[in-house]
Amino acid sequence: MPQRPNILLVMADQLRADALGCYGNSICRTPNLDALAAAGALFANAFTPNPICVPARASLTTGNYSHVCTGVKRNAGRIRDDQVKLAEHFARCGYETYACGKLHYVPYAPPGQPRLLHGFQHCDLTESGRYVWQHDRQYQHRGLEDYIDYLEQVGWGGFSRCHGVGNNDVRPCPTPLPAELHVDHWVADRTIARLNEHLAQRPDKPFLIFCSFPKPHSPYDPPQEYVKLYDPRDMPAPAGEEALLADRNPVLEATRYSHAIDTLSPAALKVIKAYYYGLVTHQDAQVGRVMEALQAAGVAEDTIVIYTADHGDLLGDFGTFFKCNFLEGSVRVPLIVAGPGVRPGERSQLAGLQDILPTLAAMTGCELGKEVHGMDLTGVLARPDAPGRELFYSQCGDDPDQAAMVTDGRWKYCYAQRGCTEELYDLREDPQELVNLAAGPDAERLLGPWRERLIAEARRVGDTDILDGEKLRSSPLDRSALRELPVKGMGWRWY
C-alpha cells in the first residue's frame, strides 16, 4: 500500500477572506496564496462555525461545534476527552505530528507542567504572550512560549511587544524587530525546520504539520519593509457607518466603545488597514517560503495543503473591529485545499472549519469511526458541481450573550439573545450588508421562515441553549449603557 499523503495545514489568525487577492482584493498582494488557490480548490463560501478564536480552533480540531467539543461557546473551554482530535487521530494512524505557531488550546499550562497538545508530538509554540502573561509576568521561567525564548536567545528579548500595543488593541505600530525575527517569519522557519527534520529522520512515515500563524491578528505591527508597502491614502473606506449598528447585535457597538475605536479618525482607519494588508502580504511571503521548501524536499506532490483562518476582522467596517459577530468581515474565512484528488477551481458550496477533520480523514483513508458535525468535502473537491449542504450554521457566546447565524449563501439571518436582536441580509443584492432587512417594512414575512430555519439548525446540531421551548432565548438589553463600557484590551507588557 502506498504511503498516505502528508498534511500541511496552514492557518492564519483573524484573517478576513476578502483581504486576499484570490478572494477578490485588488490592493493587498498575496501572490503565493493566489498560486496555491490556482492549483487547488478555493471555497468562495467558507465560514467559521464560531467567530471567536478558541471555539473556532476547537471545532477545527474535533469536527464538532464548540458546545459539544468544549461545552462552551465563548473564548474558553478545554476540548473534552471523548472527542476525536486532529493530531491525536492522525498520530494513531501512523502520522508524525508537528505544531508550529499558535495552538490556543486552553487552559495554558503553568511553568513546569506539561503543555496541553491534544496529540501533537512535537511543537514550537507562540501564544502571543498569553502563557507568560498568565503564569510568569516577570518572565522568570523559560519553556512557556518558544518564540519569546527564541527572541531572548538571539538578543531581541522583550522587543516583540515593546510598542505597548495589546492583543486586542487597534492602534497601528510597526514592530521594532527585523523582518526575519517577526513572529510569522519564525513560524515559517520552524515549519521548514520540522519538515526537513521529519524527512531526514522519519522518511518512512507521513507527516501532519500544523503551521499556525498568529497574524494578521492585532497588534497590527508589520515589519518596517511591509509598513511601506501600502500607502494609507489608497486604502478603501470601511464598508458602513457606525450609525448602522443601532439595530444590530449589540456586541458590535460594545466593542466599538470598550476598545476605544470611537476615538479613531478616518485617516487612522486607513493606516490600520494599510498595516493589516502589510501583515497579510508578509504572511503570504512566509507561505511562499514553506511551499518552496515542500517543492525543494520533493514532497509537494504527496502533500495535502490547506490554508484557512479561525475567523476574520471587521477592520473598521461599521466603525468597529474584530470578530464575535456574523457580519461578513468577521464570519467569512478563506479556505483553500490543494493536493491529490483535488480538482482545481472555485467552489460555491457552503463549507467551514468543522469540515477539515472529516475531509482530511477521508482524503487519507484514516476514518474517524465517529460521526461529527463537519462534512466530508472530498466529493466537492473532486467535482465542482457535487452537492453541498443547504445551510451553514454558526454560533457565538454563552447565555445571556448568545448569538447564532444561518445562511444559504445568499440570505443570512443572525440572532442575538440580548434584546432579541434580529438581522437579515440579502448578500446577493447587498454584499456589504448595508441594509438590515429585519428593520424593513416587509420584515415579518421575510423573517419568519429564517427564524424557523435557525431554530431547526440549532436543534439539529444540539445547540439547545439558544432555544427557549419553541422560541429563541432572550435576555434584556440596555443599549444606552454600551457607550459607558470601560475601555479594555489596551496595553501589554514587554514580552
Ligand SMILES: [Ca+2]
Ligand atoms: Ca483568533
